[in-house]
Amino acid sequence: MKRLFAALAGLVILLAFTTASTAQDRQRNRSQQGSEDRAGAFDFYVVSLSWSPTFCASDDGGRNRQQCGTDKRFRFVVHGLWPQYEAGFPDFCRSSEPDRVPRQLGEKLFDIMPSMGLIGHQWRKHGSCTGLDQATYFDTVRKAFEHVKLPADLAGGQSSLKLSPDAIEQAFMSANPGLSRRGIAASCEGEKLDEIRICLSKDLQFRDCAEVDRRGCRIGQITLPPAR
Incomplete structure (x- = not known):
């Protein structure tokens, strides 16, 4: 009988431990993947x-006349301004703001973020987690873009370039005093440059970000297609 009671007690303890561990795992996942109640609770931004030209050479870009029409010559544009944790990031947070971004607000960004579809998606997935209202968030997007000086030898887009990821990152560091190798990552789409991701503090100063840096492109050479 004592053995039975001991076995039952052990089972109860095991179940309690398993339940607690599962709850902790759920909480950890929510903190890393986003949760409706975490808007405004993040550590830093990534401006992407x-x-x-890489996007416009893709199938999706071919269908996007607003960004990739024959009269368009965009180079670096803002993909998004993303709130981040030191590990993971929040997304699709609950907000008192509407999901839809009014066109009169979005069109003010068309010179750096040339698509209402992109603007709306970025608000819903990332902007909603900043704790900011829509107007303030997109004002912060512009300020983040303007804080980063684009290297002239990369941003021209007049002809195709082929460089190592390190060389591309170094060009941005040279143009932006205070930006370190640990605070920037070049990402690639196949062998083409996809994005430059730069980490910024909440007051938009350059800062290091180990997780983002580790996710940079590791191939030897990246091509920057010309603006067509």
Whole structure:
């Protein structure tokens, strides 16, 4: 009988431990993947600058006349301004703001973020987690873009370039005093430059970000297609 009671007691303890561990795992996942009640609770921003010619050479870009029409010559554009944790990031947070971004607000960004579809998606997935209202968030997007100086030898887009990820990152560091190797990552789409991701503090100063840096492109050479 004592053995039975001991076995039952052990089972109860095991179940309690398993339940607690599962709850902790759920909480950890919510903190890393986003939760409706975490708007405004994040550590830093990533401003992601997309190389538009790479996007426009893709199937999706071919259908996007607003960004990739024959009269368009975009180079670096803002993909998004993303709130981040030191590990993971929040997304699709609950907000008192509407899901839809009014066109009169979005069109003010068309010079750096040339698509209402992109603007709306970025608000819903990322902007909603900043704790900011829509107007303040998109004002912060512009300020973040303007804080980063684009290297002239990369941003021209007049002809195709082929460089190592390190060389591309170094060009941005040279143009932006205070930006370190640990605070920037070049990402690629196949062998083409996809994005430059730069980490910024909440007051938009350059800062290091180990997780983002580790996710940079590791191939030897990246091509920057020309603006067509």
